[in-house]
Amino acid sequence: MTIRPLDNTDAAAYQRLRLLALRESPTAFSASYEDEAGRALDDVAARIAPAADGSVCMLGIFVQDELAGFVAIIRPQRAKLRHAVEFAGMYVAPAHRRRGLGRALLEAAIAHACSLDGVRHIKLGVNAANTAAVALYRAVGFERYGTEPDALCVDGTFYDEERYLLRMGDGLPTGV
Numbered sequence: 371m372t373i374r375p376l377d378n379t380d381a382a383a384y385q386r387l388r389l390l391a392l393r394e395s396p397t398a399f400s401a402s403y404e405d406e407a408g409r410a411l412d413d414v415a416a417r418i419a420p421a422a423d424g425s426v427c428m429l430g431i432f433v434q435d436e437l438a439g440f441v442a443i444i445r446p447q448r449a450k451l452r453h454a455v456e457f458a459g460m461y462v463a464p465a466h467r468r469r470g471l472g473r474a475l476l477e478a479a480i481a482h483a484c485s486l487d488g489v490r491h492i493k494l495g496v497n498a499a500n501t502a503a504v505a506l507y508r509a510v511g512f513e514r515y516g517t518e519p520d521a522l523c524v525d526g527t528f529y530d531e532e533r534y535l536l537r538m539g540d541g542l543p544t545g546v
């Protein structure tokens with residue numbers, strides 16, 4: 371397997387996998403399939419383009435040259451917020467699950483965030499009912515710091531969002 375930042379040459383593969391994600395795991399993401407299905411490829415390419423300073427990056431994981439998963443790494447531009455990186459939209463295709471790809475991708479994303487000067491912690495939100503993702507985040511050391519009730523509404527059902535944080539201190543967290 372290979373892990374690397376996606377770029378504009380990956381736009382079509384990313385869009386295919388992103389639409390699969392939104393169709394098959396609608397309660398895992400705040401975007402909906404309908405929001406994203408009509409997005410032009412140029413727009414997708416711009417969305418996944420990595421920032422030169424590493425502050426925005428869509429990290430992809432490939433199995434035999436096929437995109438199998440991704441996670442977005444977003445560092446705010448504002449000076450008062452730049453110490454906290456957000457991860458979003460983590461996904462591994464069903465055919466590749468439970469083989470360690472999610473953990474490898476998350477650990478690579480953590481290493482990327484750690485490489486950015488001045489970053490102190492990483493935050494993310496997860497549907498409280500998403501036991502697989504919660505188990506993965508906890509396994510690499512994320513700790514829950516809050517819950518937003520009814521944050522997500524999918525087909526009339528409300529879901530709480532749990533907020534998780536990984537403190538980095540002076541380097542990679544223990545176990546990564």
Ligand SMILES: CC(C)(COP(=O)(O)OP(=O)(O)OC[C@H]1O[C@@H](n2cnc3c(N)ncnc32)[C@H](O)[C@@H]1OP(=O)(O)O)[C@@H](O)C(=O)NCCC(=O)NCCS
Pocket residue numbers: 395398399459460461462463466467468469470471472473474495496497500501502503505506507509
């Ligand atoms: C959550 C997700 C990314 C996990 O990817 P994955 O490649 O299957 O994860 P891994 O194989 O690396 O698993 C790592 C650890 O996560 C936990 N885990 C993963 N899937 C799990 C499941 N179905 N049930 C319980 N724990 C699970 C386990 O602790 C696992 O370690 P183990 O295999 O040694 O028990 C994947 O299931 C997914 O994309 N789901 C749909 C989208 C989604 O929920 N995204 C997260 C949005 S916040």
